[in-house]
Amino acid sequence: MPDEPSAREQTSDKSRLETFSDGVMAIAITLLVLDVRVPHPGSGQSLGHALAHQWPSYAAYATSFLVIGIIWVNHHQMFKLFAKTNYPFLMVNVLFLMVLSFIPFPTALVADALQVREGLRTATLMYGGTMFGMAVMFNVVWLYAAKDRRLLVGSVSDEAIARGTRSYRFGPILYLVITLLAFLSPYLSLSLFAAFALYWLLPSSGPG
Amino acid sequence: MPDEPSAREQTSDKSRLETFSDGVMAIAITLLVLDVRVPHPGSGQSLGHALAHQWPSYAAYATSFLVIGIIWVNHHQMFKLFAKTNYPFLMVNVLFLMVLSFIPFPTALVADALQVREGLRTATLMYGGTMFGMAVMFNVVWLYAAKDRRLLVGSVSDEAIARGTRSYRFGPILYLVITLLAFLSPYLSLSLFAAFALYWLLPSSGPG
């Protein structure tokens, strides 16, 4: 599906990219509820008990909802600094969204492993690996756009670029460490993922 | 995933927030149909009979569709009074959407309990609890934005703010009472939820 050549010069439609990205993020975040299943309690077990037993599904729903919500907010804040797009940047964003859209799968994996009490380390590594990939993609998107101020709006200061670069660089290291903690204890690792989701939620952690 | 600092001052892009919220609400409302399942009638039973037997699925679909539709309309009306957003407000909205996106689950739970004739009280409490959470989140969103006129457009009168605050405050009390009625009779409680969904639908209940 080759590209129409005469479109070569037009690179400034950031808004359709934002709409598409927002659409994908809105869908990924809403699909999370599909993995909270209606339980069918066996005989002698009440629905209340069955619902309580699947607490990991609710915790996983809430954590990943916050995570994708925070990613959306940050994508949103980052894009305010961009003035335009180009072909490779659209593709970089597709890769970003590919990692993001995958989140419901490791989320369901962790929720399931917590319930059947098996394979929790493996599930946590998958979850953490996806979070790590997400943090890497934030760097890729940012560095592609910021290199030589390629796609930035003119008013962004050099210092702001340097600060941005520093702050995104922190993500992959943090998530890699939390992920590797799963070898010590998957519960510790998962608690830290949930704690960071709650932490980013706090007003004081943002720029507001 | 830390925020890009130099975006600190830009707080006025309400429109991307609306698009994202509308996307999530549009998806949550459309996913409801996934819980209306094609029945596979056993031998000796007709498809018509099997379809009639799953009437709770249709009632649950219609009720929750109206509920989410009304929430969308109200979110829409409320946001007309806002001039801008900021970081904590984006997060408050993520929490609002987290409760909203959960609605398909207790909806399916109630529809299922009505069909298997078991666990209806528990299912109703889950449904009512979600509705209560929704009404609480309406207050949180409103109060955050209205406090010291933080995010409001300049033309909103003090009296209008006070009226808004009074009207939202009413919601959690109403939904808590209806939810607790499930201890008397889940059918009464569910009927009231459906009745209120129909009531808000009426032109006279709105500002038109």
Next chain:
Amino acid sequence: MPDEPSAREQTSDKSRLETFSDGVMAIAITLLVLDVRVPHPGSGQSLGHALAHQWPSYAAYATSFLVIGIIWVNHHQMFKLFAKTNYPFLMVNVLFLMVLSFIPFPTALVADALQVREGLRTATLMYGGTMFGMAVMFNVVWLYAAKDRRLLVGSVSDEAIARGTRSYRFGPILYLVITLLAFLSPYLSLSLFAAFALYWLLPSSGPG
């Protein structure tokens, strides 16, 4: 969830309504593919044979995709004549979308009945009933907006309004007749639904 009163006068934001409606229609149309399932052929049966056996799934997918696509185009054309919205009109649209979002269910029902060769009349009546409901809702939306030119743009002529009213009135009668033909033959009825979907697709049937 009562409405914020001071929003009473602002009734002109048609665009957020269009975005929400487009979102719901885009999701409903895309969910149709979820009912085309990967077959698991039994021993001695090839995948090719199993795929051929489920031809009703493909036919149902294509027909309902065209139907929702045509509904979207018509909703789109109709809304060009509207200048504003109000509270009851938002609610009328929620009802419109409630019928539309239901389409994947009777679609799956018909596809299933064609494959198991049972319950086809019942499934066709459900499908036709939904189409009939859709055509009724087109009239409700149009008549609400056109009454006393309530929501119309100023430039629409009286004659154009009368033509619109006549053309929408035709829909429910047509779909009711096709639906009732299922009592004679479900195959005839379904063929007519597919034929009309193809017919509306033709350039000559539109205003272009």
Next chain:
Amino acid sequence: MPDEPSAREQTSDKSRLETFSDGVMAIAITLLVLDVRVPHPGSGQSLGHALAHQWPSYAAYATSFLVIGIIWVNHHQMFKLFAKTNYPFLMVNVLFLMVLSFIPFPTALVADALQVREGLRTATLMYGGTMFGMAVMFNVVWLYAAKDRRLLVGSVSDEAIARGTRSYRFGPILYLVITLLAFLSPYLSLSLFAAFALYWLLPSSGPG
């Protein structure tokens, strides 16, 4: 559902068409993750082993995500050359989206066939057939819009039109050949589909 006649002349709302198309593409791309299922390893098998065993699901997810992402970018680039829409063009786009939204099904088919090691040729033919249909629809959309410069913006040169026509024409032939290679070896055919998805991803393949 006949069209409102007086809308006949208004043909310039390209933006609602883009929003609808972007919505459908965003949903189709995000639904792909629903076919990556949580495995339930049997006794004596670890979760890690079960996850490794379903590698075709991840490969299929990544390939089809890139494919739909690239289709979105190209749709996006093509639409920059269009100034308006008309009724038949809306319908042509519905057909385009009908093929695109189908992609999750052959994707799941191939992933499944790779895991059960049966029916891979048939599954590959279905996948390739869908890709071929996609490339055909790119031509249909382009040729409809470009014929007599029907829907193009004024500034597009004759030479650019000719180049566009030549480049789109290439797609169906390419995808037909790759599809037919499945008769020699489905693995070869699938590898080429994945390779082309990666190739189009490269900056050098685009107009940037």
